[in-house]
Amino acid sequence: MSSNSKQRAGATYELERGYRRMIVPAIIAVAIFAIVPLAGMLALSFSDYHLIRGSNGEFGLRNFIKLVNDKRLVNSIYVMSVLSLFGVAAQVIIGTAVAVGLHKIVGRWRLGRVLFLVPYAVPHVAVALIWLSLFTPTLSPINAFFDLFGITVPSFLTSQNGAMFAIIVADTWTNFPFTMLIILAALQGISPDLDEAAALDGASRVKTFIFITLPLLLPALLMVTLFRFIDSLKHFPMIFVMTKGGPGRSTQATNFYAYVQTFQNSNVAYGAAIAVLLFLMAALISFYVAKLNQRISS
Amino acid sequence: MKRLLATAVAATLAFGVPALTTAADEEINVVMFGMPYTNGLQKLAGDFEAETGIKANIDVIGQDVFENRITLSFTGATGDIDVVHTPVIQVQRWVAANWLKPITAEVDAMAVKSDIMAGPLDAYVINGEQWAVPYMAxxxxxxxxxxxxxxxxxxxxxxxxxxxxxxxxxxxxxxxxxxxxxxxxxxxxxxxxxxxxxxxxxxxxxxxxxxxxxxxxxxxxxxxxxxxxxxxxxxxxxxxxxxxxxxxxxxxxxxxxxxxxxxxxxxxxxxxxxxxxxxxxxxxxxxxxxxxxxxxxxxAVHGLGIPASAKNPELSARFIEWAVSTETMTKIALSESFSNFTTGPVAQNPEVIEKYSKVHPDFLTMQADALxxxxxxxxxxxxxxxxxxxxxxxxxxxxxxxxxxxxxxxxxxxxxxxxxxxx
Structure with missing residues (x-):
């Protein structure tokens, strides 16, 4: 090895060592703010701790055995699945459609993109309050408008399907811009030469999108679906503000049910067990989608 | 490495300085949920500071989020709340969980105690101890x-x-x-x-x-x-x-x-x-x-209590005495839609009587009948x-x-x- 290449190798080693050192604060931060609370939650889930009655010092699988026979948990998983599947599907479809539309816009109109980002900037509680008003017949301008023509808009928040629809609409409105941003970035990474080549070969715009653009977008679509899906498992503000889990208990998604057990029923240990289950579900989905993403990319 | 250390020191100072400032000043944090009295009290925080020299940071939040906010603070015993809105419907739970400080001696020492309606005040007595002071029923x-x-x-x-x-x-x-x-x-x-x-x-x-x-x-x-x-x-x-x-x-x-x-x-x-x-x-x-x-x-009786984790209960008690005083209550009754006060002499104030008679002639009598x-x-x-x-x-x-x-x-x-x- 020449002295020059030795110098280069030494410099590369020093650089890598520097990078490794720079990672240390991040590792410490993750350990403090993620791993420690996670370990605490796991320990709580095996305990019998109750906010009012305290603990008898018992540790075991009691809470997890209770989970298996809990009908309210089953209902909460159903609610969470419906909200997540339909919500994320709507966000990805609308986000992609808007991104494709905005991608072709040029000149000063490109500033119009900012408009589509507004819902994403609004805090979730404010979003929920806006949509609660819109779905409350006595407050809603939509109902007032249709009333002028003698049309009665149904009350969405008093039936399970209607309430879930309302939550999905509010969630989609505030979260589709995230999907739009990721897809827009991915579209900008696709060479326009491919479109031009397809046009020269006589392919229509729709065919070009389906057979050329969409396959190239697949990794981005998968990634954004994964991000949104994991985030959607944490349904809370929309439910808390718009329905309080009602009618009855019909919109209590799993995360909300964990809140009810922890804060309303003071059953901290059982709430932690539900949270652990939710964490495992999210981890499993992430792992599976990451594998799928790897396969598609390769 | 030096830069890294400098950053760490800067970060430590950035987090540490406010804590030192809080400890040095006479300052208390009050957490309540939104209703006419609490909104009125928030507007009068300056009066309390002018009278006592103690700065009161009055945080008025939605009822929905209030419980979560205080549960997290109480379970973590963070000591970040000095005076807390205490609905009577919650007080049994909070006492059972050791989240509140008994304030029998503090309340006995308050000059305003004899002016507070006996029923609402008794609602906060559990196991012979006073746990909060009412401001509305x-x-x-x-x-x-x-x-x-x-x-x-x-x-x-x-x-x-x-x-x-x-x-x-x-x-x-x-x-x-x-x-x-x-x-x-x-x-x-x-x-x-x-x-x-x-x-x-x-x-x-x-x-x-x-x-x-x-x-x-x-x-x-x-x-x-x-x-x-x-x-x-x-x-x-x-x-x-x-x-x-x-x-x-x-x-x-x-x-x-x-x-x-x-x-x-x-x-x-x-x-x-x-x-x-x-x-x-x-x-x-x-x-x-x-x-x-x-x-x-x-x-529904509402009052003010002192969390068990409060760092300076003496300041908290001074705030509560001021907040339920006839003078403060009268100001709020006149500025807000607040008629269900529990400090008796407020009801004898001619301006208060005139105001609520104008709002509705039957309001105060109906309210008394219902109570x-x-x-x-x-x-x-x-x-x-x-x-x-x-x-x-x-x-x-x-x-x-x-x-x-x-x-x-x-x-x-x-x-x-x-x-x-x-x-």
Whole structure:
């Protein structure tokens, strides 16, 4: 090895060592703010701790055995699945459609993109309050408008399907811009030469999108679906503000049910067990989608 | 490496300096949820600082998030709250969890103690210790549209039976007959529904006052009450009434979309306030309707307590004494819709009397009548009440919105009560 290449190798080693050192604060931060609370939650889930009655010092699988026979948990998983599947599907479809539309816009109109980002900037509680008003017949301008023509808009928040629809609409409105941003970035990474080549070969715009653009977008679509899906498992503000889990208990998604057990029923240990289950579900989905993403990319 | 250390030191200082500043200054943090008194108190924080030199950071948040905020603070014993809004319905739970500091000696030393109404003050005595000082005692009242009743040629309903027949006569597409809180929650539908339930002789436990806490909500009396509540809201309520909370009831009354509202006095004061409601001059006030077992207006006492983790309880006690003083209470009664004060001399202030007589001539008398009729354990004063109230409220709301039958709802509510109480 020449002295020059030795110098280069030494410099590369020093650089890598520097990078490794720079990672240390991040590792410490993750350990403090993620791993420690996670370990605490796991320990709580095996305990019998109750906010009012305290603990008898018992540790075991009691809470997890209770989970298996809990009908309210089953209902909460159903609610969470419906909200997540339909919500994320709507966000990805609308986000992609808007991104494709905005991608072709040029000149000063490109500033119009900012408009589509507004819902994403609004805090979730404010979003929920806006949509609660819109779905409350006595407050809603939509109902007032249709009333002028003698049309009665149904009350969405008093039936399970209607309430879930309302939550999905509010969630989609505030979260589709995230999907739009990721897809827009991915579209900008696709060479326009491919479109031009397809046009020269006589392919229509729709065919070009389906057979050329969409396959190239697949990794981005998968990634954004994964991000949104994991985030959607944490349904809370929309439910808390718009329905309080009602009618009855019909919109209590799993995360909300964990809140009810922890804060309303003071059953901290059982709430932690539900949270652990939710964490495992999210981890499993992430792992599976990451594998799928790897396969598609390769 | 030097840069890294410098960054770490800067970060440490950035986090450390505010803590040092807080410790050096006389400053307290007060956390409350939004209502006329707390909003008024927040505006007077400067007066407290001018009088005592102590800076009070009064944080007024939504009722929904309040419980989560204080539960996280109390369980973590963070000491970041010096004075906390203490609803009487929560105080048993907080005392059982050792979240509050007993303040018997502090309250005994307050000059204002003899001016505070004895009933609300006693509501905060548990195991011989005082745990909070009341500032308001809200109750439940009914508002009605005088013009609509006159046009229909009917009297103000005195019983729930009367209400059913009047509602059938006046309900139409333009103006619904009645709205009440329906959304599930111990402070939401379970603040209102017991007014109907107790009027029909329904009860939560076999013998609450005698100490028999066997759940007894699944009774023919409660079923009858639930059927009345459901019929009124489903047949004579506005569209979407099954998801109404106090904000929606208030808005519907102020916009003239309903003829009757059954609400807490805090909301009633806004419905009849000409400054806030377009229909205030056409709105009357009455006691909640009676049933075969009599009349049972709601009651909710609110006060101020000191968390067990508070770092400087002496400053907290000084703040509470100032906050419930006749002078402060009078200022708030005059600036806000705040009439359910518990510091007696405020009611003798001529300006206060004049103000509330102008808002509505019957308001103060009706409120006093309702408070005289209310029973202290309208909602059971138990540590487990928040969980019980939530579970019962969910079942009642499920029946109201047709998810289960009324019979199934009461059966479910009783089973949930047994599960929560470990029976």
């Amino acid at each position: 809200a109750t439940g009242l009914m508002t009605y549209r005088k013009d609509i009743l006159e046009e229909a040629g009917v009297d103000v309903p005195d019983t729930w039976e009367d209400m059913l027949s009047v509602a059938a006569k006046i309900h139409n597409d333009e103006t619904a007959a009645i709205a009440m809180r329906a959304v599930p929650g111990q402070g939401f539908n379970m603040f209102i529904f017991p007014m109907v339930m107790r009027a029909y002789g329904g009860k939560f436990f076999e013998d609450y006052t005698g100490g028999d806490l066997t759940p007894a909500i699944n009774s023919p009396e409660t079923l009858e009450a639930l059927n009345v509540y459901m019929k009124l809201l489903n047949e004579y309520g506005p569209q979407g009434a099954g998801n109404f909370n106090f904000a929606e009831v208030n808005a519907a009354a102020q916009n003239g979309q309903i003829a009757f509202a059954l609400e807490g006095t805090g909301v009633v004061a806004q419905i009849v306030d000409p400054a806030k409601s377009k229909f205030a001059d056409k709105t009357g006030i009455a006691l909640p309707p009676a049933g075969p077992a009599g009349r049972s207006p709601a009651i 005289n009729l209310a029973i202290g354990h309208y909602r059971p004063l138990l540590p487990d009440w928040p969980a019980l109230g939530q579970a019962i409220g969910e079942n009642i709301n499920a029946a109201l919105n047709g998810l289960v039958s009324p019979e199934e709802a009461l059966e479910g509510a009783e089973q949930d009560m047994k599960d929560i109480l470990g029976m």
